Amino acid sequence: MLASQRQERILAEVRDQGAVRIADLTRELEVSDMTVRRDLMELADQGLVRKVHGGAVSPHTTAHEPGFAAKSGREAGEKRVIAEAAARLIAPSSSIALSAGTTTHLLAAQIVASPDLRPLTVVTNSLPVAETLYRANDPRLEVILTGGSRTPSDALVGPLAEAALVGLRVDQTFLGAHGVDPDVGLTTPNLDEAATNRALIHCAGRTVVLADHTKWHTTGLRVFATFADVDVLVTDSGLPTDARTRVDDLVEQLVVA
Incomplete structure (x- = not known):
């Protein structure tokens, strides 16, 4: 060649x-x-x-947001093990929030498959996450779906979503991210989704970020958090050793699935 x-x-x-x-x-x-x-x-x-x-x-900041179906096929194995590791951070009788994203969607599937995590209250702005949780048909699993405008990644965002989160308090928020950079922070291509993600962070006692190794050094158009806002980062074994060392200095806990 x-x-x-x-x-x-x-x-x-x-x-x-x-x-x-x-x-x-x-x-x-x-x-x-x-x-x-x-x-x-x-x-x-x-x-x-x-x-x-x-x-x-990529050398460029991206403003393009792929659809949910397009993102679901990427790094599927890595996302699955990340979701499994994240599920182990959830305690029964607690309340959590799940942001939109393909990895958080897999976490929702893990919750459905783990009846020992219930009773559990889940707040989400993700239509696929809510649909997956509703299918469990378990009264011990309470699902609260925010309103808002729908994005290409099937997130509900905007003033309605943010208003629904004001005044709520959950034990943990589990967030996906388009990009994770130690200097820039956590980013998304969608400006409205950035604001809703910030609201999800503000309503939580602890913030857990789920990001596979390909998100490292990727930058979206809008920053929605810095590493000072992150308590736990859950990633996969593809994250390079030097990156793991950097993350260890930035967050309270690094989980490599």
């Missing part, structure tokens, strides 16, 4: 996933580690990617 063909494939994956790992590229492209590093350096010199430890990310 020519260098130009390899680089085009790398760019296509960065555009689709937001990030690539050198280890994955060497396997997919069947080339050496040094060849991939050379390709990434050339792409970075052209401003087409931004090199990070162990791989590369």
Whole structure:
């Protein structure tokens, strides 16, 4: 395969996933580690990617928000183990909030599959999360769905959603994020969703962020929290060692699923 063909494939994956790992590229492209590093350096010199430890990310802040179905197929295995680990942080007879997102949706499925977590009260602004929880048909599982305007990721956002959260107090909020950056914070492409996510944080005693490794060094259009707002980050084993060290210094607890 020519260098130009390899680089085009790398760019296509960065555009689709937001990030690539050198280890994955060497396997997919069947080339050496040094060849991939050379390709990434050339792409970075052209401003087409931004090199990070162990791989590369998109150089641009993104304002595009993929739909819920499109995001559901990405890193499905990583999201599943993150959801399983997050479920272990929930105590029965407590109250929690779940933001919109594909990983929080999987957490909702874990809650349904774990009757020992009930009784439980769940506040959510996610239509898929609410639908999954309602299907449990268990009176010990109380679901409170905010109102609001629907986004491409099936979140309910805006003034109605924020008003529904004012005055509520839950033990923990579990949040997804489009991007996680140690310097920038937690971001989303949707301006209204950022405000609703902030409201979800403000109503919680503890904030737990669920983010797979591809979210690291990805940046959306609007910041909705900094690491000072985060108590726990739950991620997967794909997060590089240096990133784990950085997170350990920023949050109270890092959980690697």
